[in-house]
Amino acid sequence: MEENFQTAAPARLTVRGEKTRARIVATAADLMRVRGVGGTTLDDVAAVSKVSKSQLYRHFEDKPALVRAVIEFVGARRIAGERERLGNVRTFAGLRRWRDAVVETNALHEGKYGCSLGSLANEVADQDAIARVQLQDLFTAWEELFADLLRRFQQDGLIPEDADVEQLATGLIAALQGGYLLAQTSRDVTPMAIALDVSIDHLHLLAREHIEVV
Template sequence: MEENFQKAVAGRLTVRGEKTRSRIVTTAADLIRVRGVGGTTLDDVALVSKVSKSQLYRHFEDKPALVRAVIDFVGERRIAGERERLGNVRTFAGLRRWRDAVVETNALHEGKYGCSLGSLANEVADQDAIARKKLHELFTAWEELFADLLRRFQQDGLIPQDADIDQLATGFIAALQGGYLLAQTSRDVTPMATALDVSIAHLSLLSREPSEVV
């Protein structure tokens, strides 16, 4: 039903309508980032995005529909950014630079707000099956970026050919998300840095090159 609604809306949107929809989604994403899904109402979104409630409902039939659009928006932006940052990493030094950038970015708010996708998953995965599926697909795409990086490490002889790439990629995602959560609750990025350091150290040990060990 929602899919048909969104297709019908998309089919009749003008350029102005596209801009209005984009503004609503961007505003909702910003509010949810700070207040969470539960703490963000449609009234809040309408007020901050400077649209009427009737305008908002012309684009989204209810709050779950808007939240799903936010997941798409946040997810595409996050995966695109990680693809750019991880796509050319071919050395342990490059992987550590990625780690430093992630930790430093999260330190700007002392770990507050956590991971944009992880926070959404915590709030909606058990209440909205469609949203959960979207989030699962996004995390799978993110994990695949790590898997691609690790395959490059294999090709370049940095880790053994028999290393379990899928397992290692899952481990990186788990360390990253766990790090975000620990940093968020402690308001300190040190646990996040530690979690990522342990993952990189484990990878270094697989190389069996003492000089590579952290």
């Protein structure tokens, strides 16, 4: 299956072919975000992206190949955005601004659709081993952004030097993803806000204990 996925996007595409492929993937990503992977057919993607079925199959041999391309597209966009948002955070105020922005963005749709990567993981991780590994790598990269942030906190003396940043980063991304899921099912971003607040409050507690010891 992996070889099929690699040959689905030939290296020598024309400029027009690259644009067509990119349009198909972006369209599929938008449809799958709203309808889910299971609710999106190749016919849907072809119709909305305004390509023929033969054009679609020229780029993707089957739906799993297209889904993997969507994961790559969505993942790259999400990680790039989070890197920009988290990359310069060095204070609790900055972390709070990140939290507020995440909650406010999710509130625009009353929590609907959840996290783009989390939703893909829920649908395909148990069905496609290649897609599962893709998603695992993306979540690992996302978690590392939190770990980098926490290392900066350590360097600046905000949290103890012996704090387990990998464990804390796992807690943050778990709170975020759990918050997305609860907000999606309740159509209310309050559970997401609470989950993130609990994780940030834990960091504040570490900070206070560190100051008291110092």
